Amino acid sequence: MRALTSHPAAPLSGAVRPPGDKSISHRAVIIGALAVGETVVRGLLEGEDVRRTIQAMRAMGVAAERVDGDENGNEWRIHGVGIGGLAPPEDVLDLGNSGTGARLLLGVLAGHPITATLTGDASLRARPMDRIAEPLVMAGARIDARRGCRLPLTVIGAAEPMPIDYRLPMASAQVKSAVLLAGLSAPGETSVVEPAPTRDHTERMLVHFGADLRVEEEPDGARRITLVGQPELAPAEIDVPADISSAAFPLVAALVVPGSEIDLPGVGMNPGRIGLIQTLRDMGAEIETSGEREAAGEPIADLRVRASALQGIEVPAERAPLMIDEYPILGVAAASARGRTVMRGLGELRVKESDRLAALAEGLAACGVGVEVEGDDLIVEGAGGPPPGGVAVATTIATRHDHRLQMSFLVMGAAAQQPVAIDHGGAIATSFPGFVDLMNNLGAKIDTEAA
Numbered sequence: 001m002r003a004l005t006s007h008p009a010a011p012l013s014g015a016v017r018p019p020g021d022k023s024i025s026h027r028a029v030i031i032g033a034l035a036v037g038e039t040v041v042r043g044l045l046e047g048e049d050v051r052r053t054i055q056a057m058r059a060m061g062v063a064a065e066r067v068d069g070d071e072n073g074n075e076w077r078i079h080g081v082g083i084g085g086l087a088p089p090e091d092v093l094d095l096g097n098s099g100t101g102a103r104l105l106l107g108v109l110a111g112h113p114i115t116a117t118l119t120g121d122a123s124l125r126a127r128p129m130d131r132i133a134e135p136l137v138m139a140g141a142r143i144d145a146r147r148g149c150r151l152p153l154t155v156i157g158a159a160e161p162m163p164i165d166y167r168l169p170m171a172s173a174q175v176k177s178a179v180l181l182a183g184l185s186a187p188g189e190t191s192v193v194e195p196a197p198t199r200d201h202t203e204r205m206l207v208h209f210g211a212d213l214r215v216e217e218e219p220d221g222a223r224r225i226t227l228v229g230q231p232e233l234a235p236a237e238i239d240v241p242a243d244i245s246s247a248a249f250p251l252v253a254a255l256v257v258p259g260s261e262i263d264l265p266g267v268g269m270n271p272g273r274i275g276l277i278q279t280l281r282d283m284g285a286e287i288e289t290s291g292e293r294e295a296a297g298e299p300i301a302d303l304r305v306r307a308s309a310l311q312g313i314e315v316p317a318e319r320a321p322l323m324i325d326e327y328p329i330l331g332v333a334a335a336s337a338r339g340r341t342v343m344r345g346l347g348e349l350r351v352k353e354s355d356r357l358a359a360l361a362e363g364l365a366a367c368g369v370g371v372e373v374e375g376d377d378l379i380v381e382g383a384g385g386p387p388p389g390g391v392a393v394a395t396t397i398a399t400r401h402d403h404r405l406q407m408s409f410l411v412m413g414a415a416a417q418q419p420v421a422i423d424h425g426g427a428i429a430t431s432f433p434g435f436v437d438l439m440n441n442l443g444a445k446i447d448t449e450a451a
């Protein structure tokens with residue numbers, strides 16, 4: 001899939017289920033591999049990122065297979081080997097584009113007495129790993145990195161891992177999860193304190209597998225998570241909800257293409273993930289939730305979205321951890337809103353699959369949208385209707401091989417006055433296989449002609 005062009009769309013309509021949650025899918029494979037016995041996962045995201053995690057677990061002796069003939073259920077069986085039961089991999093583990101896969105696996109490996117080398121694609125090799133290495137070294141792992149604590153790096157797991165009490169220097173669910181996963185192998189209690197709440201999928205899933213984990217509030221309001229080490233994890237059944245970070249693309253498309261109304265059933269509503277819904281509602285979006293329920297300890301709901309006249313607002317920095325992956329698509333919503341949207345505290349966006357703060361600002365500007373970056377804040381001047389779009393005013397959008405930028409600018413094309421072309425759509429498959437067909441089924445006009 002090379003260049004893609006998205007043309008202004010007629011009203012979007014219909015019901016579509018976005019693919020399984022990426023964060024939960026990684027955790028289901030990894031924690032399932034550490035249980036003793038067979039875990040069943042339905043609705044697993046079969047994107048490239050999760051496939052890399054499956055391959056890595058297989059390389060360490062975990063059997064994982066897809067249930068045959070299950071075309072729509074995406075059902076997998078993971079044969080867990082128990083905590084401490086992973087075998088040393090014979091080859092380098094290549095996590096592709098996946099920061100979550102790499103960082104969570106480093107946590108697991110830190111608590112196993114084995115040596116493994118991890119690498120990834122050019123984007124992943126550019127991302128910081130010192131934030132992970134610091135607590136894992138405290139827990140007794142050795143980390144050998146030649147390139148300033150970036151991949152490729154070799155982890156020599158601790159033969160006798162130590163429980164640690166670690167205060168996260170930044171709001172990161174990946175770092176928190178790595179510490180907890182290392183803590184599974186340590187005797188006694190491992191604690192992580194997070195300054196601001198982040199997605200708690202790891203905590204919920206560990207409890208679902210039978211771990212003893214508690215959450216307390218510190219005097220300063222921070223959240224302290226404590227895990228009792230060396231549990232025997234029992235195999236579990238997991239129904240993976242649709243990924244709210246993927247649902248965000250058709251959701252915003254329906255808000256900004258006039259006359260649209262769509263349904264998105266079975267979407268995960270983890271409190272650490274719903275910042276976009278709150279922000280869009282603050283902007284005037286009509287998003288109805290119904291059918292609230294729970295699966296494998298995760299809240300789920302059905303969403304109905306109607307095209308809405310959005311109003312620019314100020315999005316506070318405290319919101320950032322609750323919608324960290326959604327700023328590219330919020331930028332597209334803001335471009336159609338009336339007035340100025342100010343998004344504060346986006347420093348972490350610079351170390352995602354690309355420097356998303358810079359790339360988003362450049363892409364919006366190329367679409368004729370007024371945009372400015374001030375420190376860690378992004379300011380978007382909304383058009384109060386369809387923004388100009390790409391082809392008439394500029395060139396193909398450079399998406400830096402970043403899946404969320406690729407999908408965001410295709411949504412921009414559906415809402416804009418002129419088509420928007422992106423340089424490449426290849427990264428979309430890391431998190432949202434079938435994105436183009438799903439959007440076109442709703443009424444979008446995305447084609448694969450060269451830009």
Ligand code: S3P
Nearest residue numbers: 023100171172173174175324325
């Ligand atoms: C994720 C956490 C977030 C997010 C990423 C998935 C996770 O990263 O951006 O897409 O599954 O824990 P950080 O923890 O680095 O903020």
